[in-house]
Amino acid sequence: MSFDVQKIRNDFPILSRKVNGYPLVYLDNAATSQKPQQVIDSIVDYYSNYNANIHRGVHTLSQEATDAYEASREKIQTHFNAKEAYEIIFTAGTTHGINLVANGFSDILKKGDEIIVSAMEHHSNIVPWQMLCERTGAILKVIPMNEDGILIMEEYEKLLSKKTKLVFVNHISNALGTINPIAQITEKAHQVGAAVLIDGAQSCSHIKPDLQKLDADFYVTSAHKMCGPTGVGILYMKEKWGNKLPPYQGGGEMIAEVTFEKTTYATLPHKFEAGTPNICGGIAFGAAIDYLNSIGFKAIEKHENALLKYATEKLLEIEGLKIYGTGPEKTSVVSFNIEGIHPYDIGTIVDKLGIAVRTGHHCAQPIMDFYKIPGTVRASFAFYNTLEEVDALVNAVKKAKVMLS
Amino acid sequence: MTIEAIQEELIDEFSMFEDWMQRYEYMIDLGKSLPLIDENLKTDDKLIKGCQSKVWLNSEMQDGKITFTADSDAIITKGIIAILVRVFSNQKPQAILDANTDFIDEIGLKEHLSPTRANGLVSMIKQMKMYALAYQTQLKN
Numbered sequence: 236m237s238f239d240v241q242k243i244r245n246d247f248p249i250l251s252r253k254v255n256g257y258p259l260v261y262l263d264n265a266a267t268s269q270k271p272q273q274v275i276d277s278i279v280d281y282y283s284n285y286n287a288n289i290h291r292g293v294h295t296l297s298q299e300a301t302d303a304y305e306a307s308r309e310k311i312q313t314h315f316n317a318k319e320a321y322e323i324i325f326t327a328g329t330t331h332g333i334n335l336v337a338n339g340f341s342d343i344l345k346k347g348d349e350i351i352v353s354a355m356e357h358h359s360n361i362v363p364w365q366m367l368c369e370r371t372g373a374i375l376k377v378i379p380m381n382e383d384g385i386l387i388m389e390e391y392e393k394l395l396s397k398k399t400k401l402v403f404v405n406h407i408s409n410a411l412g413t414i415n416p417i418a419q420i421t422e423k424a425h426q427v428g429a430a431v432l433i434d435g436a437q438s439c440s441h442i443k444p445d446l447q448k449l450d451a452d453f454y455v456t457s458a459h460k461m462c463g464p465t466g467v468g469i470l471y472m473k474e475k476w477g478n479k480l481p482p483y484q485g486g487g488e489m490i491a492e493v494t495f496e497k498t499t500y501a502t503l504p505h506k507f508e509a510g511t512p513n514i515c516g517g518i519a520f521g522a523a524i525d526y527l528n529s530i531g532f533k534a535i536e537k538h539e540n541a542l543l544k545y546a547t548e549k550l551l552e553i554e555g556l557k558i559y560g561t562g563p564e565k566t567s568v569v570s571f572n573i574e575g576i577h578p579y580d581i582g583t584i585v586d587k588l589g590i591a592v593r594t595g596h597h598c599a600q601p602i603m604d605f606y607k608i609p610g611t612v613r614a615s616f617a618f619y620n621t622l623e624e625v626d627a628l629v630n631a632v633k634k635a636k637v638m639l640s
Numbered sequence: 641m642t643i644e645a646i647q648e649e650l651i652d653e654f655s656m657f658e659d660w661m662q663r664y665e666y667m668i669d670l671g672k673s674l675p676l677i678d679e680n681l682k683t684d685d686k687l688i689k690g691c692q693s694k695v696w697l698n699s700e701m702q703d704g705k706i707t708f709t710a711d712s713d714a715i716i717t718k719g720i721i722a723i724l725v726r727v728f729s730n731q732k733p734q735a736i737l738d739a740n741t742d743f744i745d746e747i748g749l750k751e752h753l754s755p756t757r758a759n760g761l762v763s764m765i766k767q768m769k770m771y772a773l774a775y776q777t778q779l780k781n
Contacts, residue, residue: 255660577714579693584716587660595692609713610692638665639715 238534243619246271246526250619257589260624265409265568265615266593267459268440270523274462277522281515289514290505304514307521308504314524315454316445317471321503324470324477325517329436330359332455332470333403335507336432337363339480340401346372349398351391351429353415354380354605355408358598360434364403373400380605384411384560392423399429406438410599410613411560412543412568414438421451430476436460440617441539441566443532452476458516463523467516470507477503484509535618539567542616542625549629553636559602559611567616570597573632576639578612584635585612590628643735646727647743654747663748667719674722677709688763693717695760699771705730706775708768720752720761728768733779736772741765 244250247269252259261269281303287296289304305320312320326332344350350364354377368375376399378391386404395402402424407414421431432453435444440461446454453476457468472480482489482500486509491499500506527535546569550556555574572578582594595610596603603610614628641649657663677698686696693714700707708729712718727743728736744750744761752761 577693577717579714580716584664587664609694638661638668 238530238538240538240619240621243530244621246273247619248272248275254589254591255587260590260620260627262614262616262620262624262628263591263593264440264617264620265412265437265460265597265613267465268462268617269619270462270464271526273526274464274519274522277519278464278515281518286515288511300514300518303518303521304512307517310521310524311469314443314528315469315471316447318447319474322471322474322477324472324504324507325512326455326468326470327466327513328457328459328468329434329455332453332468333359333432333434334363335470335483336453336455336472336480337367338483339476341367341370342481343479344371344373344400347398348373348400349376349394349396350374351376351378351394351399351402351404351424353378353386353404355384355386355411355413355415355599355602356403356405357409357434357436358600360403360405361601374398378404380602383562384408384413384602385562386413386415386420388416388419391420395423395427395429397427399424399427401430401432403432403434405434405436406444407435407441407566407568408560408599408602409437409568410597410602410611411562411570412437412565412615413560413562414442414564414566416564417451418449421449425450437566437568440527441532441536446471458520458523461523462526463520464516467513467520469520474503477506480507482506482509486510530618538618539616542620542622543567543569545622546614546616546625546628549625550632553629553633555636556632559606559608568613569615570611570613572608572611573636576636578610580639581612581632581635584638585628585631588627588631588634590631592628643727643731643739650723650727651743651746657748660748664716664719667723667749668715669719670722670726671712671715671718671720674711674718674725675709677711681709682711688760688767692760695721695764697721697764697767697771699768699775701775701778704779705732706736706772708771717760720749721764723747723749724761724764724768728772733772733776737769737776 249269285296285299287300289301308323309320311323350373364375376394378386380386404415404420406417417433424431430452433451435454435456439456452473454471459465489501489506489509491501557572559570578594593613681698682696686698688695693712695712697710708725710721710725
């Protein structure tokens, strides 16, 4: 199937609306993606036709809902190439998945053990580990990055030792767009016997990871970054870790047998899925995966790379504009500032022109501290964006510059 | 001038503009014309929380009236705080506490009242009223 961006745009009702009198140019895809009609329909279909609680009911609706929910898990398994469907645990999103793993490790870590994170993590990837270190007496170490926003692998290797128990790194930086060498990071960590958790929140809309090939122990992501609904995500964990980690929350669904003397836990994945899950969200996540695969990740990557290249060239023509995150391996994220102008001011003016970008520290203050800036303007592109929208952004930024200088 | 009179004056000034761009250009000019404050006053305890940009707000009491001075590292935010300084500076604490802020809607800046804007217009007004309340309490004692 050839890639027809106009045809794709027709699938997204929101893209035809106007904002402040201008056609919406949505360039905040790293925060959340827009949803195609196919995903919206799957949500409406669920609530209109087969809404019921899953896994327990013997009635038809419950079976239909259970089948659809579990079919979605299998779709996700196939998409990410996990070995088993039960290695896919439905969560409320990336942050939930990270906290689940951090909680599990609080029983495993001892005083003096070490956890390694990267310098370009989202706050949600820093805070749970700091909390874990406070609880266990483990020590947090940080892989530094260079001026281009690339992790310094030599420094990473120096940090690794027998004391390293867990390495945590994002697949792609949300603030800079840098693609981290996760296969290499995983391999090195495994050499010292450490487990690896990869945060795929920013990558899964751009790249189709092969989890068996990658060999990471844990991988987390959110549906809403990849055309699915908010409030649902997955935690992939290798079976051995699934059996080793204790349950995160107690409740229904996660038990095998309960007496007042003792409770035995359910097997994977239900051990980690206490309570009624986000059934509709899980089903719609499957619909989103189907949608993305119908376009194809190769085509998505090609189009997004063209957008990135064009946006980078055009923005750099603006005098005084500096881009942060200039490594060769990056996704369609352009984080920038204009000399002497606060990113907040630029964001405010371009919004008046119908353009949605993100401004601020992008929940990655350590990166902003590294560059000694208050924040950046971040334009993040998706496969449904066009070259004309890049032009609209560039013109709006030029206008903002004139107004604000 | 009373707070109401200054607000009326601002509504008059902003009513001359035909579109958002003129309004914002005027706000940027107001920001640029805000008197500079002493760098020593730009301390963390003067920062208003909840803003994406930094806003420092300083207050002094003289002859029963509060004088506000302020600064920001973002120019649109500076324009907004300049408007608030013009409205609330050189006023008695009770007048500041009694004042309503409907004029913000009327001068076309309603969007800045939304919590998602994160520019802290709401926090700025709250902070000014907090100062007024503190001085008012001092006066009563």
